[in-house]
Amino acid sequence: MEFSRAIKIAPSILSADFANFGAECRAIEDQGADWVHVDVMDGHFVPNLTFGPAMCAAIRPHIRGVMDVHLMIAPVDPYIEAYAQAGADVITAHLEAGPHIHRTLQAIRNTGKKAGLALNPGTGIDAVAHLLDMVDLICVMTVNPGFGGQKFIHSQVDKVRSLRAVIGDRPIHIEIDGGVTVETAPLVAAAGADVLVAGSAVFKGGSVADPAPYGANIRAIRAAAEAAV
């Protein structure tokens, strides 16, 4: 995985057809997705349940590019190795998920995978300064985690701008997750984000049988973001 600040679109398969994940992953990549974003929820850290490591391992052969695994689980440390074994390229843990985020990021790096740090909307960026040498990606949640299709929280745009200033030119991705659309993508791209997760805005209007809308949605979000950079 070579580092680049170019805009990357990462569809969240939380909005895919749950009976058809393999075909959905192939369809979004064929339609121009850069990364595939997999939302792991435990019914405890967030009020929803999704994919275990076996599910991730099952879809891995259907993803040619980057599998971006967003762990919304607590505790997180006991499961890092399992998601690494399942074939994740990026493993992101929440700052809020436990008392030892430095150890968690170290454990992710020890698996040889890229380490991501996610921040809930109510969390500030102060802790990030002490973790810059431990992270490959910082995920700014622009909704409260747990569900797709929520409304973008606009107060997070300033947070992204401050985060970009703290990161400077270090090879750390800023990922935005939640409520990304053609309207909100330019705001976060202009503030310094480079990875845009989008679930409902990518999958709307399409299906495995008719995937062309996925491509049109991805191109529209990318064009809106790139025009703002």
Ligand SMILES: O=C(CO)[C@@H](O)[C@H](O)COP(=O)(O)O
């Ligand atoms: O992590 C999460 C939600 O907790 C996200 O990845 C959502 O799945 C994004 O969905 P949209 O807001 O784009 O519909």
Ligand SMILES: [Fe+2]
């Ligand atoms: Fe996510």
